[in-house]
Amino acid sequence: MIINHPLLGPRDSQEFTYLGDASLIERPDWQAADAVDQFYDYLYLRDNPAGLHRELWYHEQGDRSWLVVTRNTLTHDITSVELARDVAKAKGRST
Amino acid sequence: MSQINRIAGGLIDRQKTLEFQFDGKTYQGHPGDTLASALLANGVRLMGRSFKYHRPRGPLTAGSEEPNAIVALRAGARQEPNARATVAELYDGLTARSQNHIGRLSFDLLAVNDLLSPFFAAGFYYKTFMWPKAFWEKLYEPIIRRAAGLGSLSGQPDPDLYDKGFLHCDLLIIGAGPAGLAAALTAGRSGADVILADEDFVLGGRLNSETYRLDEATGADWARAAVAELASLPNVRLMARTTVLGAFDHGIYGALERVADHLPSPAAGTPRQILWRIYTKRSLLCAGAIERPIAFENNDRPGIMLGSALRSYANRWGAAVGQEVAIFTNNDEGHSTARDLLAKGLRIAAVIDSRADAPKSTAYEVLAGAVVTNTAGRLGLRSVTVGLPNGQSRRIDCQALGVSGGWNPNVHLTCHQRGRPSWDAGLAAFVPGANLPMGMSVAGAAMGQMSTTAALASGAAAAVACLADLGVSASLPKLPATEDSPLRLTPLFHVPGKGRAWLDQQNDVTVKDVKLAHQEGYISVEHLKRYTTLGMATDQGKTSNIGGLAVMAEMTGKSIPETGTTMFRPPYTPVSIAAFAGRASGVDFRPTRLTPSHHWAAEQGAVFVEVGMWLRAQWFPRAGETTWRQSVDREVLATRKSVGICDVTTLGKIDVQGTDAAEFLNRIYANAFGKLGVGKVRYGLMLREDGIAMDDGTTARLAEDHFVTTTTTANAVGVYRHLEFCRQCLWPDLDVQIISTTEAWAQYSIAGPNARKLLEKIVDPAFDISNAAFPYMGCGEITVCGGLRARLFRISFSGELAFELAVPTRYGDALMRRLVEDGREYDATVYGTEALGVMRIEKGHAAGNELNGTSTALNLGMGGMVSKKKDAIGSTLSEREGLNQPDALRLVGFRPVDPQHNFAAGSHLIGKDAEANAANDQGYLTSVAFSPSLGHSIGLGYLKNGAARTGEILRAVNPVQNAETLVEVVSAHFIDPEGERLRA
């Protein structure tokens, strides 16, 4: 596969390491009353769609960026690639 | 031996004669020959045996789709089983042997299977061999296994080299026939980066096998001129002998280049084959079409082949299959074959044309509306029986029969991403469907453009379109005037009859087998092929799948496309496993990482051990030591007595900087890091988000905003990735920067009561490393040996007074030598990983065997370290009930009740009087070593509720090695439990 890195252009996916669903960015609040339930849901349950999937790839043999790749799990077509840091910031994740 | 069937013409070099051997007999051929063409020229039609019935077989085709002429090439370690004689280039000294027979090829004892064929119908083995139960493995299966298989491996390591390579292009053109050449000329002239790949060793495809002209030139000459022009263009890469084997995601293609298969052996240091990974923006499939046979009774005899193959052998290779040739056709191609062969001086016994309106000829006899109903000639065709339209039959003597059943566009690569082809009723064949791999277009016969004129035009037009997508403008070239006859065909897939008519010749699947599959309900294509093995042979059904489908369609009363479609998977043709491995085999399977003291250690005769990709010194044998234990015991005792030195560079080191570095580490580690003082080191336990221990190590604070954190050797890469994830994805606003410095620093542990004394000889006097100035868990940036920048950490894995000293890696070798030299007065001993392991077990430190991916902080006895006052990765889920059960496993120590007894890691713990079974399992031993300090074996292990069971006697059972030892539960800290040595 080819991942079109937002900074570096098309790269062989072999340079990357895969993690999983991009929802892993949305780590719950540890102080929530139902924190254990939220963490269970966050860590273990997946939409696992047959279709568009937003997922995390790490450019391990490249610039060490984590990327959010939107890819169709039926065809492997990739429709967008973003820097995960930008996605995380846009979701309001901060200190 | 004369080449009795060598005829005039062809693209062979008659100036040179090559000698080769087949089944021990010597023959002659010429450069440009394949093994098959040379054997045919020598009058040899019998080249192999079929898989199941061991029927005598000769080539069916003249290409890579060959099912029958499968031989073993070369001998010794270079023996290659299952090679297709039809594409094996002849070289001087080539040796080949036929396969899959007992006794001579012409008298195969296993041909008895053919007589027994009524019992060996499709799927017969699913219905029998079940009784008595034990007989399957003892009797039936060994017999079946011995009979099965085709060729043999030599059993020796492959001596050749294989390379991998990576290419980038705008347009990859697959196939260099008329469409591919026209496309390449079009694209090449535009200046785009073009790769033109073809499996053949001569580019031109069917242009080299046909007799029509392109303008005034012969096909071969036109192709040669086109290739010459392409070779002159710097932006075009021509790749002959290169099979594009698969279409993978996003325009990546795999291709196998056979660099040296046409040579006796590769030149020294150069590869036999190269596996290319080709990154394309667009690709154009010009793979042509494959002629298909018609099934009829005994249609598998040597001498019966595709009409196009007869033409290829005659026109390209100057080889006749026999002097008298019959043709069986359902379309006009058969007549072209007859004309070509007549022109070569061969006799046409008859053209049997199944169409009532067959074209007439004055040059040869045409039997219109007739079919071949049977053949004769066990080891080679002698005659065919023709069923005439009037119901009568006629025997015709011939040594060759050319069969033309129509053409199947070569859609193979269009299916590699599970696209399905669609049915073209006009061609009675599948053509590429709508779901092509990304960026792929198809042209020429592969797209169903069956005339040469159409192929040239479609190739050129497709190239223009592909380049337009890329913003490159290309113009259509002037194309030559040439053959443009329509394909006139009346579909005929098999001739009805009672006998066996072969569809899949290699696997011996007949029309009857397909009918039986239908009768038993194995109707879907997937069931059909799995039940009958249709299309599963080395040719993957390139000449047989459609025939099988057609028979099934007939049985179900549905059309062929309603019955199913053909599907192909990579590779296009079989690829040697070694080619996919490339250079990564043997000792080069993975790179080797060497430590800074490696060269010194090698000089000392150290024994090395693989630790991940690292090679580390395991122990350092000395003269007189005959067992590893002697060396290791010495290293441990010497360290504990005075001082030992160990290269610990392999531990991961991560530089963590930034104003939020402390807060970052606080969230990464289960224990708190915020208040760690500058110049201090702290042990850290890192959890996964699921609350299981991920890694541990020490972190040193070099400055308010600068930490150096260490990981275990095994987890260095994973921890770094995890930290980047946390930094970029979870807390993107923290001011923290990380980078690995593992290799930048050579780091040595100096441990033992005299560690400080030794170090004081090395550390520059400006730095006070006394216990008061540099206490346990202290760290600092210092200089050594007269000004070299270094880092010193007072940490201990062994349990002794110990330091770790780091210097820039290039000085690591010299530092080791200096330490050894300066350490002589203290009997300083360099120790390896084995002694390191013994000492950490003696001290009760957890390592890889304990951090096994299922252990929590509680299991490790560090439950109290998990801070509840802050958020850290893993802290929330570590609270789950299943991870906090009262009888949770706890890491404890074990010693044998009888100090003379040994025990082994991996033993399970069973109550003293309980039966040894899974229900009574109390835990297991993770690490065991002989402690030279204590004089007996010691172990660490996980025991249910272990912390409360000190003093209990258990059995360490090791049934798989018939061993059992009584052990006592003790503290895991065998040495210096109070930690006095550390702080000395």
Next chain:
Amino acid sequence: MRYSGFQVLKQALSGHKGWGRAWRDPEPQSQYDIVIVGGGGHGLATAYYLARSFAKARVAVIEKGWIGGGNVGRNTTIIRSNYLLDGNEPFYEYSMKLWEGLEQDFNFNAMVSQRGVLNLCHTDAQRDAFRRRANGMRLNGVDAELLDAEGVRKMAPFLNFDSARFPIKGGLLQPRGGTVRHDAVAWGYARGADSRGVDIIQNCEVVGFRIENGICLGVETTRGYIAAAKVGVAVAGSSGAVMAKAGMRLPIESHVLQAFVSEGLKPIIPGVITYGAGHFYVSQSDKGGLVFGGDIDGYNSYAQRGNLPVVEDVCEGGMSLMPMIGRAKLLRMWGGIMDMSMDGSPIIDKTDIGGLYFNGGWCYGGFKATPASGMCFAHLLATDTPHPTATAYRFDRFRKGLMIDEKGMGAQPNLH
């Protein structure tokens, strides 16, 4: 008709006219007691054991395409029960025992061939872990042997002992492990279930579940609504997509695992051999092909095909372990979709929806589990209680922290 050697002889002499359909092709009825969604190995086995061992229930198996077209027909055919953890080992051993009597039981020769499964180790730590596993197997009454390097050499002298990057230190051998002809398993169960009255309905896709007040009443299919007192889903690979139709999220990701076969070769490799320092395992089929595989591609996929890096990785492993296979040619590669679960172990459990039961999460180990999975799922469907060997395979183990993590990789499916 019962299959036997006599029957084969008799039919051969009469032109094979007498063989009937291996299973019927019935129209779906409007209502069943139990509907199994998924005509793969596990679904068909479930139906077979329901019909054979449990109720007089009316059972249907509903299959989107053709039976046996999923992973039961795409795997590398290995059976073994060499697991480490108590949650797994008794279950897989139960499966092994069922394999050992399967062919006579369902009257179909599936070529169960117990020629041994040998896992190689290359480090001391691996050997310790093998010892722990082998002892765990022994404590569970399962055959296991620990071989040293010499023992391995005796069994497989063709392995790379002389120029190995990661030298072989020994191996864990399960002599009863082996291979089974995969398609025959699906067909054998189908034929056995069909002959006991189960309706096997092919080309019938479940498009939805009819759920009212938290109770599943039946399934909506491309061939109409089918009511069922109980619905059991056994569609591993597609579990995520199918259970989403019931509104459920699972602790599962779908991943592609590639498999490979070489051209047919005369016998050269005994049993199954697994490399411990690379991703490669291999056996030789009855037809002579080397059947081999390695790691999953590692990204979510429902595409049933993989990519070159893994092909190369697998062949690198193969060449470094057994360099004699270099000139054998890879004939065909394909992909299957795996239910990769969060701890690498399966789920056989009720769901929170009444009448809806789930069987999945088999990772790449589902084939060997087929008989026990079928039996245990049948047990659950018939009795509403878990089979004694499958009590740990619950949904709630993740919430409770009771993971069954053989490899210790944690909640990252592509690492199991």
Next chain:
Amino acid sequence: MHSLAALTPLGGPLPKTEKIGTLTISEITNCALASVTLRRGKDQAFAVAAETLFATALPAPGVWQQAGVYGLIWMGPDQWFIEAPFASHEDIAQILKAGLGDSASVTEQTDGWVRFDVQGARVVDLLERLCPAPSRRMQTGAATRTLLEHMGCLVICRETAQHFSLLAPRSYAKSLAHALTAAARSIG
């Protein structure tokens, strides 16, 4: 001056050079290296300091640029590697930190890497046998990290189609040298 002798990554007292065919493969050890990473919110100060230090702005993604004694290589978002002559810049990290102050984190990398320079007309043919980087299209100044025979490497085009640098973690020196010489022989 300290008294420890340096060893090259390949383990010799002096760097090695090998000629195979028309290609020259040289072990390069006279280069100091440090990483420079922008700190949060310090963009302005960093830009000014860097400009002062290097007399140019730091390069964009995928670029190596020579600026006086310094070679500047983009390594990742907000991160660069800085090369300088070892003889004059052995303490490169301190030099850079002094110039950049609190605007950047600086880490010594000199001995973290082994560097081989490959020169000759067939250098692209060689690289095509080793790594997926589009070496034929790389112009002077292109720099990229990629995978080469299972080693993570930094590939820098010093001169189009003539001269490339390959950097890998130092412990891989022997394996990288082996890969390069084997490929050089392979292309004949």
